[in-house]
Amino acid sequence: MADFDPWDPAFLADPYPAYAELRAEGRVRYFEATNQWLVPHHADVSALLRDRRLGRTYQHRFTHEDFGRTAPPAEHEPFHTLNDHGMLDLEPPDHTRIRRLVSKAFTPRTVERLKPYVRELAGELVDALVEKGGGDLLTDVAEPLPVAVIAEMLGIPEADRAPLRPWSADICGMYELNPSQETAARAVRASVEFSAYLRELIAARREKPGDDLISGLIAAHDEGDRLTEQEMISTAVLLLNAGHEATVNATVNGWWALFSNEDQLAALRADHSLVPSAVEELMRYDTPLQLFERWVLDEIEIDGTVLPRGAEIAMLFGSANHDPEVFAAPEKLDLTRKDNPHISFSAGIHYCIGAPLARLELAASMTALLEKAPTLRPTAPPSRKPNFVIRGLEGLRVEVG
């Protein structure tokens, strides 16, 4: 049996060999520790993401009892209220309505307009890193860029931004497998504080609208539809959290992969036009979000295994992105890879709404680092965060010059 143990530091250090074993074993395998069905192949993950017999939630059609589950404890309610009203954890028709309203405020044009600002900010952050002769790529560049961009888009005043990262980290703890009571308590506290903060900010923007996304969400309406107050709070939190967590990790995972593959880094340094394909390849090679779950709403069958209503599926994005049936030499980092249908931004109705922004930010920081810090190198191997689903590093110490 493949050595799939998402709590084992050796597995976390490099989960890809275990994924290869899982794929060789078959298309679906029961994992008792989380009571989920693991799906490791690209073709299956890709099809299941588009399969309407599955859902991110079941609560639009069934009760917890119908699904043989117990309702979450009452003290976790602030987290669930926040989470369950964001589009990521909704299914149609609510998902369709909210995504359409948010898309009105979060358009490709909005992202296009941000280009000069994102590039300038990336340049400034890298200049400061170079001036110091090095530092921590995570806290000096990877983190401040997407946090500032999404905070700026939503119109969060600069003086209020310090708690955003800790709130987000505490809430995101709940997306790991089998979160502990302590993780839940932290997520609840963060949910209460974050919601209270946004409730006030939304009230202020109602009084005095600005040129920001929160004012856009307040104004967005569609054939009489509007976002409720709770949906607005949940949407703002989702955009703030999703808007930086994965991008921070993709940046440092990506640079560590480059430092570990010197020939590829040399090729990139010699030809900056590789940046767009490098961004895609690094997102594939070390997948920032490793696993996404779906509930079986109506029975499905995978390779002869019947998954009944109420079963939970865990789609292994990191494995799908290393499937040799789709990617030639998947364990090789190849920044020139042309055919790269990685699944890191998902597919189907929940496809990442922020993908164009993430791509812009990743390309901007990479370009700035290539141009302004051509001798950038690590000073020590980084330590890995103990998380599985949200894959990242604790930090990445570097020097320049």
Ligand code: HEM
């Ligand atoms: C490297 C960076 C990013 C990665 C890898 C990523 C990945 C993903 C994935 C995999 C999903 C869908 C999950 C599922 O199908 O269950 C998703 C959804 C989402 N992402 Fe991203 N994301 C990134 C950056 C961003 C950014 C910058 C934003 C910005 C605002 C954002 C906002 C969202 C939202 C709102 C959803 C929910 C969409 C829906 O449910 O319809 N993401 N993202």
